[in-house]
Amino acid sequence: MFVLNTWYVAAWSTEVTRKPVRRVVCKQPLVLYRTQDGAAVALADRCAHRAYPLSAGRTVGDSVECGYHGFAYGPDGVCTRVPAQAAIPARARVRRYPVVEKDGWIWVWTGDEDLADESLVPDTHWMNDPAWATVTHTMLFECRHDLIHDNLLDLTHETFLHKTTVGDDYIPEYGITVEVDGNVVTVDRLMPGVEAPPLYARTMGTEGLYDRFHATEFHIPSYHVLHSGITAQGRPREEGHLIKVLNGITPVDERTTWYYYAFSRNFAVDAEWATKELETGLETVLREDADALREQEIGMRERPDGEHDVLIGQDAGVARARRILNQLLAAEQAAARPAQG
Ligand code: FES
Numbered sequence: 001m002f003v004l005n006t007w008y009v010a011a012w013s014t015e016v017t018r019k020p021v022r023r024v025v026c027k028q029p030l031v032l033y034r035t036q037d038g039a040a041v042a043l044a045d046r047c048a049h050r051a052y053p054l055s056a057g058r059t060v061g062d063s064v065e066c067g068y069h070g071f072a073y074g075p076d077g078v079c080t081r082v083p084a085q086a087a088i089p090a091r092a093r094v095r096r097y098p099v100v101e102k103d104g105w106i107w108v109w110t111g112d113e114d115l116a117d118e119s120l121v122p123d124t125h126w127m128n129d130p131a132w133a134t135v136t137h138t139m140l141f142e143c144r145h146d147l148i149h150d151n152l153l154d155l156t157h158e159t160f161l162h163k164t165t166v167g168d169d170y171i172p173e174y175g176i177t178v179e180v181d182g183n184v185v186t187v188d189r190l191m192p193g194v195e196a197p198p199l200y201a202r203t204m205g206t207e208g209l210y211d212r213f214h215a216t217e218f219h220i221p222s223y224h225v226l227h228s229g230i231t232a233q234g235r236p237r238e239e240g241h242l243i244k245v246l247n248g249i250t251p252v253d254e255r256t257t258w259y260y261y262a263f264s265r266n267f268a269v270d271a272e273w274a275t276k277e278l279e280t281g282l283e284t285v286l287r288e289d290a291d292a293l294r295e296q297e298i299g300m301r302e303r304p305d306g307e308h309d310v311l312i313g314q315d316a317g318v319a320r321a322r323r324i325l326n327q328l329l330a331a332e333q334a335a336a337r338p339a340q341g
């Protein structure tokens, strides 16, 4: 079960072209394409005629044409042409999904169209700001989306899972502060007077001791921005070498999740070698997470009923986020239930 009244990342802008492409978001198959003037469109990827996937067809003008018997659908999902007859049946239409394209991401609203509010699309401006340089990755995780949220909210795992890249022994020694603002949970950890993580130190051009910090800001249920970096000891964070890790977490189904990852930095912005080094290093980090969460998913499925997580102090953010996610799910289900009596 997924929260549907929200924006999910469905693709990178570069992946959506005039050639239709399929993406499954929260078990809903979508076809994505662009109209002649470049606007991104998302429709249900199932022809109204005989359920053939529209993503196997082609674009004709601003419409997508089914590759089986040629029904054509406009950007609003309404059938505009039935090659075999002049009359177009009234039921010949497919669902259209609200789309927002911003900073290189394509967001779709999977729930009630009337509730789609563009102002709720998260801030990702760093990807578009010349003062920052960005590296991106996309990975299909073989786990439920909750495990990725927990992973991002408890970064003590870096010490053990990411030893060669962003893990340092000292991380779990520092406590966290948790803040909740509506549907946003922030978990902040400050690590004063420590060395920069191995993956970053070279590209940052730093040596010696700094104040390191990372704050995970989870916009429940689909997006995290990690405010991370190092600054001179005792100095404000804004003065430091800063990183914004943007994470679009998009469920495919109960055991598969797309991970759209962008890493923006305000240091070595024009250094091609730094971009290359980070690209490789960050892929390692993501792969380590993907491998671990695949194994954890197996563990979750093997776990007998009645056996539950043992949460500790460092899981305070995880616990708060879970509660909010469950509340959102319950509210949507209650609203979807027909009124009694
Ligand atoms: S299934 Fe699409 S036109 Fe027949």
Ligand SMILES: [Fe+2]
Residues within 6 Å of the ligand: 151, 157, 158, 161, 162, 285, 289
């Ligand atoms: Fe990780």
